[in-house]
Amino acid sequence: MDWLLLRELQTEARLSFSELSRRVHLSPPAVAERVRKLEESGVIGGYRAHVDPRLVGRGVVALVTMSCYGPGCVLRNPEALRSADVLEVHRVTGGACCVLRVAVATMADFEELIDRLSAYGTPSSSMVLSSPVPWRPTLPPGG
Protein backbone atom coordinates (compact mmCIF):
# COMPACT_ATOMS: atom_id res chain seq x y z
CA MET A 1 0.00 0.00 0.00
CA ASP A 2 2.84 2.38 0.82
CA TRP A 3 4.16 1.58 -2.62
CA LEU A 4 1.01 2.86 -4.22
CA LEU A 5 1.48 6.15 -2.43
CA LEU A 6 5.16 6.29 -3.31
CA ARG A 7 4.42 5.66 -6.94
CA GLU A 8 1.90 8.48 -7.08
CA LEU A 9 4.05 10.92 -5.16
CA GLN A 10 7.13 10.16 -7.22
CA THR A 11 5.17 11.02 -10.34
CA GLU A 12 3.04 13.88 -9.01
CA ALA A 13 4.51 15.26 -5.83
CA ARG A 14 1.98 18.08 -5.58
CA LEU A 15 -1.05 15.85 -5.16
CA SER A 16 -3.13 16.64 -2.11
CA PHE A 17 -3.88 14.01 0.51
CA SER A 18 -7.47 14.02 -0.63
CA GLU A 19 -6.57 13.36 -4.23
CA LEU A 20 -4.12 10.69 -3.12
CA SER A 21 -6.75 9.03 -1.00
CA ARG A 22 -8.99 8.78 -4.04
CA ARG A 23 -6.29 7.24 -6.18
CA VAL A 24 -5.24 4.58 -3.73
CA HIS A 25 -8.69 3.98 -2.27
CA LEU A 26 -7.86 4.92 1.27
CA SER A 27 -9.26 7.57 3.55
CA PRO A 28 -7.54 10.97 3.74
CA PRO A 29 -6.47 10.55 7.38
CA ALA A 30 -4.96 7.16 6.62
CA VAL A 31 -3.03 8.65 3.71
CA ALA A 32 -1.81 11.55 5.79
CA GLU A 33 -0.60 9.20 8.48
CA ARG A 34 1.24 6.93 6.06
CA VAL A 35 2.88 9.78 4.22
CA ARG A 36 3.94 11.34 7.51
CA LYS A 37 5.65 8.11 8.49
CA LEU A 38 7.32 7.78 5.12
CA GLU A 39 8.73 11.27 5.49
CA GLU A 40 9.76 10.69 9.08
CA SER A 41 11.58 7.46 8.29
CA GLY A 42 13.49 9.14 5.49
CA VAL A 43 11.99 6.99 2.76
CA ILE A 44 10.67 10.20 1.26
CA GLY A 45 13.64 12.52 1.24
CA GLY A 46 11.85 15.57 -0.07
CA TYR A 47 9.65 16.94 -2.80
CA ARG A 48 11.26 18.66 -5.73
CA ALA A 49 10.27 20.42 -8.90
CA HIS A 50 12.42 19.10 -11.70
CA VAL A 51 14.00 21.91 -13.73
CA ASP A 52 15.48 21.25 -17.15
CA PRO A 53 18.95 22.85 -17.05
CA ARG A 54 19.02 23.24 -20.82
CA LEU A 55 15.97 25.49 -20.79
CA VAL A 56 17.32 27.86 -18.18
CA GLY A 57 20.67 28.80 -19.63
CA ARG A 58 22.67 25.76 -18.59
CA GLY A 59 22.97 24.04 -21.91
CA VAL A 60 26.23 22.25 -21.18
CA VAL A 61 25.65 19.17 -19.05
CA ALA A 62 28.39 16.68 -18.25
CA LEU A 63 29.44 13.80 -16.06
CA VAL A 64 32.84 14.46 -14.59
CA THR A 65 34.75 11.56 -13.12
CA MET A 66 37.34 12.66 -10.58
CA SER A 67 40.48 10.72 -9.84
CA CYS A 68 41.75 12.06 -6.58
CA TYR A 69 42.82 10.25 -3.47
CA GLY A 70 44.55 11.43 -0.37
CA PRO A 71 44.26 14.73 1.50
CA GLY A 72 43.81 16.74 -1.69
CA CYS A 73 40.76 14.71 -2.70
CA VAL A 74 37.76 16.70 -3.79
CA LEU A 75 35.64 14.88 -1.20
CA ARG A 76 37.80 16.13 1.63
CA ASN A 77 37.65 19.71 0.49
CA PRO A 78 34.05 20.84 0.68
CA GLU A 79 34.77 24.18 -0.95
CA ALA A 80 35.56 22.27 -4.13
CA LEU A 81 31.97 21.16 -4.54
CA ARG A 82 30.19 24.26 -3.33
CA SER A 83 29.64 25.60 -6.82
CA ALA A 84 26.10 25.84 -8.18
CA ASP A 85 27.46 24.22 -11.33
CA VAL A 86 27.79 20.92 -9.49
CA LEU A 87 24.37 19.30 -9.26
CA GLU A 88 25.29 15.88 -7.87
CA VAL A 89 28.28 14.11 -6.36
CA HIS A 90 28.48 10.35 -5.98
CA ARG A 91 31.36 8.54 -4.39
CA VAL A 92 32.11 5.39 -6.35
CA THR A 93 34.28 2.32 -6.44
CA GLY A 94 36.72 1.63 -9.21
CA GLY A 95 39.52 3.65 -10.68
CA ALA A 96 37.83 6.91 -9.82
CA CYS A 97 37.03 8.70 -6.62
CA CYS A 98 33.66 10.19 -7.45
CA VAL A 99 31.38 11.20 -10.27
CA LEU A 100 29.94 14.71 -10.58
CA ARG A 101 26.95 15.75 -12.60
CA VAL A 102 27.50 19.35 -13.65
CA ALA A 103 25.58 21.90 -15.71
CA VAL A 104 27.00 25.18 -16.97
CA ALA A 105 26.07 27.80 -19.51
CA THR A 106 28.93 27.64 -21.98
CA MET A 107 31.96 25.62 -22.89
CA ALA A 108 34.08 28.45 -21.53
CA ASP A 109 32.36 28.03 -18.18
CA PHE A 110 32.96 24.34 -18.41
CA GLU A 111 36.63 24.91 -19.06
CA GLU A 112 36.80 27.10 -15.98
CA LEU A 113 35.07 24.50 -13.88
CA ILE A 114 37.48 21.82 -15.03
CA ASP A 115 40.38 24.09 -14.18
CA ARG A 116 39.02 24.60 -10.69
CA LEU A 117 38.49 20.88 -10.17
CA SER A 118 41.98 20.09 -11.40
CA ALA A 119 43.33 21.56 -8.19
CA TYR A 120 41.99 18.53 -6.34
CA GLY A 121 42.55 15.70 -8.76
CA THR A 122 42.31 14.63 -12.38
CA PRO A 123 38.91 15.20 -13.97
CA SER A 124 37.71 13.13 -16.88
CA SER A 125 34.65 14.51 -18.62
CA SER A 126 31.83 13.04 -20.65
CA MET A 127 29.38 15.49 -22.12
CA VAL A 128 25.74 14.49 -21.76
CA LEU A 129 24.22 14.55 -25.23
CA SER A 130 20.72 13.61 -24.13
CA SER A 131 18.95 11.62 -21.46
CA PRO A 132 16.81 8.87 -23.00
CA VAL A 133 15.62 8.07 -19.48
CA PRO A 134 16.04 11.25 -17.45
CA TRP A 135 14.41 9.66 -14.47
CA ARG A 136 12.27 6.72 -13.41
CA PRO A 137 10.40 6.10 -10.15
CA THR A 138 11.82 3.66 -7.64
CA LEU A 139 9.56 0.62 -7.59
CA PRO A 140 9.47 -2.26 -5.10
CA PRO A 141 12.39 -4.63 -5.67
CA GLY A 142 11.50 -7.94 -7.22
CA GLY A 143 8.14 -6.52 -8.27
Add this chain to the structure above:
Amino acid sequence: MDWLLLRELQTEARLSFSELSRRVHLSPPAVAERVRKLEESGVIGGYRAHVDPRLVGRGVVALVTMSCYGPGCVLRNPEALRSADVLEVHRVTGGACCVLRVAVATMADFEELIDRLSAYGTPSSSMVLSSPVPWRPTLPPGG
Protein backbone atom coordinates in the same frame (compact mmCIF):
# COMPACT_ATOMS: atom_id res chain seq x y z
CA MET B 1 11.52 36.53 -10.14
CA ASP B 2 10.86 33.20 -11.82
CA TRP B 3 14.11 32.09 -10.25
CA LEU B 4 12.76 32.75 -6.80
CA LEU B 5 9.81 30.51 -7.55
CA LEU B 6 12.01 27.84 -9.08
CA ARG B 7 14.29 27.86 -6.08
CA GLU B 8 11.38 27.37 -3.68
CA LEU B 9 9.69 24.71 -5.78
CA GLN B 10 12.91 22.78 -6.30
CA THR B 11 13.32 22.59 -2.54
CA GLU B 12 9.68 22.20 -1.51
CA ALA B 13 7.58 21.08 -4.41
CA ARG B 14 4.43 20.72 -2.34
CA LEU B 15 4.15 24.38 -1.39
CA SER B 16 0.81 25.92 -2.20
CA PHE B 17 0.53 28.96 -4.44
CA SER B 18 -0.52 30.96 -1.41
CA GLU B 19 2.52 29.96 0.56
CA LEU B 20 4.70 30.61 -2.45
CA SER B 21 3.19 34.04 -2.89
CA ARG B 22 4.12 34.87 0.67
CA ARG B 23 7.70 33.74 0.25
CA VAL B 24 8.38 35.64 -2.95
CA HIS B 25 6.21 38.64 -2.11
CA LEU B 26 3.86 38.31 -5.02
CA SER B 27 0.10 37.84 -5.19
CA PRO B 28 -1.29 34.31 -5.46
CA PRO B 29 -2.75 34.79 -8.96
CA ALA B 30 0.56 36.13 -10.22
CA VAL B 31 2.33 33.11 -8.78
CA ALA B 32 -0.17 30.71 -10.30
CA GLU B 33 0.24 32.32 -13.69
CA ARG B 34 4.03 32.21 -13.58
CA VAL B 35 4.15 28.62 -12.43
CA ARG B 36 1.66 27.64 -15.13
CA LYS B 37 3.91 29.18 -17.78
CA LEU B 38 6.99 27.51 -16.33
CA GLU B 39 5.26 24.16 -16.55
CA GLU B 40 3.92 24.85 -20.02
CA SER B 41 7.32 25.85 -21.36
CA GLY B 42 8.88 22.70 -19.98
CA VAL B 43 11.18 24.54 -17.60
CA ILE B 44 9.44 22.65 -14.82
CA GLY B 45 9.43 19.06 -16.00
CA GLY B 46 7.41 17.67 -13.13
CA TYR B 47 7.16 17.38 -9.38
CA ARG B 48 8.63 14.33 -7.70
CA ALA B 49 8.93 12.86 -4.28
CA HIS B 50 12.49 11.74 -3.78
CA VAL B 51 12.69 8.15 -2.52
CA ASP B 52 15.89 6.79 -1.02
CA PRO B 53 16.47 3.45 -2.80
CA ARG B 54 18.54 2.15 0.10
CA LEU B 55 15.62 2.45 2.50
CA VAL B 56 13.19 0.55 0.32
CA GLY B 57 15.09 -2.64 -0.35
CA ARG B 58 17.34 -1.43 -3.14
CA GLY B 59 20.59 -1.22 -1.27
CA VAL B 60 22.86 -1.78 -4.25
CA VAL B 61 23.25 1.39 -6.31
CA ALA B 62 25.65 1.68 -9.20
CA LEU B 63 26.66 3.67 -12.23
CA VAL B 64 27.00 1.42 -15.25
CA THR B 65 28.86 2.70 -18.27
CA MET B 66 27.85 0.92 -21.45
CA SER B 67 30.15 0.54 -24.44
CA CYS B 68 27.93 -0.39 -27.31
CA TYR B 69 27.70 1.06 -30.77
CA GLY B 70 25.89 -0.09 -33.85
CA PRO B 71 22.50 -1.81 -34.21
CA GLY B 72 22.95 -3.83 -31.02
CA CYS B 73 23.40 -0.69 -28.94
CA VAL B 74 21.35 -0.51 -25.79
CA LEU B 75 19.93 2.85 -26.92
CA ARG B 76 18.45 1.31 -30.04
CA ASN B 77 16.81 -1.52 -28.14
CA PRO B 78 14.24 0.01 -25.80
CA GLU B 79 13.46 -3.31 -24.13
CA ALA B 80 16.98 -3.26 -22.73
CA LEU B 81 16.23 -0.28 -20.54
CA ARG B 82 12.67 -1.09 -19.58
CA SER B 83 13.66 -2.63 -16.26
CA ALA B 84 12.64 -0.92 -13.03
CA ASP B 85 16.23 -1.43 -11.90
CA VAL B 86 17.38 1.24 -14.34
CA LEU B 87 16.62 4.66 -12.86
CA GLU B 88 18.40 6.92 -15.34
CA VAL B 89 20.03 6.71 -18.75
CA HIS B 90 22.28 9.41 -20.13
CA ARG B 91 23.85 9.32 -23.55
CA VAL B 92 27.39 10.63 -23.34
CA THR B 93 30.43 11.48 -25.41
CA GLY B 94 33.73 9.70 -24.99
CA GLY B 95 34.67 6.08 -25.07
CA ALA B 96 31.27 5.00 -23.81
CA CYS B 97 27.82 5.04 -25.27
CA CYS B 98 25.76 5.86 -22.21
CA VAL B 99 25.73 5.85 -18.44
CA LEU B 100 23.01 4.13 -16.43
CA ARG B 101 22.12 4.73 -12.83
CA VAL B 102 20.74 1.49 -11.44
CA ALA B 103 19.45 0.30 -8.07
CA VAL B 104 18.82 -3.31 -7.14
CA ALA B 105 18.24 -5.30 -3.98
CA THR B 106 21.21 -7.62 -3.89
CA MET B 107 24.50 -8.31 -5.58
CA ALA B 108 22.90 -11.36 -7.16
CA ASP B 109 20.32 -9.09 -8.75
CA PHE B 110 23.08 -6.83 -9.89
CA GLU B 111 24.88 -9.75 -11.48
CA GLU B 112 21.71 -10.66 -13.33
CA LEU B 113 21.25 -7.12 -14.53
CA ILE B 114 24.80 -6.98 -15.83
CA ASP B 115 24.24 -10.24 -17.65
CA ARG B 116 21.15 -8.86 -19.31
CA LEU B 117 22.95 -5.67 -20.33
CA SER B 118 25.85 -7.63 -21.73
CA ALA B 119 23.63 -8.72 -24.59
CA TYR B 120 23.78 -5.18 -25.95
CA GLY B 121 27.33 -4.14 -25.21
CA THR B 122 30.07 -4.11 -22.63
CA PRO B 123 29.05 -2.80 -19.23
CA SER B 124 31.55 -1.30 -16.83
CA SER B 125 30.26 -0.80 -13.30
CA SER B 126 31.08 1.51 -10.43
CA MET B 127 29.24 0.90 -7.19
CA VAL B 128 27.92 4.04 -5.53
CA LEU B 129 29.25 4.07 -1.98
CA SER B 130 27.49 7.25 -0.93
CA SER B 131 26.30 10.51 -2.40
CA PRO B 132 27.94 13.47 -0.65
CA VAL B 133 25.73 15.73 -2.77
CA PRO B 134 22.70 13.66 -3.72
CA TRP B 135 21.12 16.64 -5.38
CA ARG B 136 21.31 20.41 -5.66
CA PRO B 137 18.84 22.89 -7.14
CA THR B 138 19.54 24.41 -10.52
CA LEU B 139 20.34 28.08 -10.01
CA PRO B 140 20.61 30.87 -12.57
CA PRO B 141 23.87 30.59 -14.52
CA GLY B 142 26.47 33.16 -13.71
CA GLY B 143 24.64 33.97 -10.48
Add this chain to the structure above:
DNA sequence: GTTGAAATCTGTCAGCA
Protein backbone atom coordinates in the same frame (compact mmCIF):
# COMPACT_ATOMS: atom_id res chain seq x y z
C1' DG C 1 0.14 42.60 -10.99
C1' DT C 2 -3.24 43.59 -7.43
C1' DT C 3 -7.27 43.39 -4.75
C1' DG C 4 -11.47 41.33 -2.79
C1' DA C 5 -14.90 37.94 -2.47
C1' DA C 6 -17.05 33.50 -3.40
C1' DA C 7 -16.95 28.70 -3.88
C1' DT C 8 -14.44 24.84 -3.35
C1' DC C 9 -11.41 21.90 -1.38
C1' DT C 10 -8.39 20.54 2.11
C1' DG C 11 -6.58 18.96 6.53
C1' DT C 12 -7.73 17.44 10.98
C1' DC C 13 -10.14 16.13 14.91
C1' DA C 14 -13.09 13.07 17.60
C1' DG C 15 -15.62 8.87 18.00
C1' DC C 16 -16.13 4.18 16.57
C1' DA C 17 -15.57 -0.37 14.06
Add this chain to the structure above:
DNA sequence: TGCTGACAGATTTCAAC
Protein backbone atom coordinates in the same frame (compact mmCIF):
# COMPACT_ATOMS: atom_id res chain seq x y z
C1' DT D 1 -5.08 0.48 11.73
C1' DG D 2 -8.62 2.39 9.18
C1' DC D 3 -13.20 4.75 8.44
C1' DT D 4 -16.81 8.25 8.92
C1' DG D 5 -18.68 12.88 9.62
C1' DA D 6 -18.14 17.49 10.57
C1' DC D 7 -15.83 21.74 11.25
C1' DA D 8 -12.50 25.40 10.78
C1' DG D 9 -9.35 27.13 7.82
C1' DA D 10 -6.91 27.73 3.70
C1' DT D 11 -6.70 27.61 -1.19
C1' DT D 12 -7.88 28.49 -5.87
C1' DT D 13 -10.00 31.26 -9.08
C1' DC D 14 -12.71 34.78 -10.96
C1' DA D 15 -13.94 39.44 -11.74
C1' DA D 16 -12.69 44.25 -12.00
C1' DC D 17 -9.17 47.74 -11.53
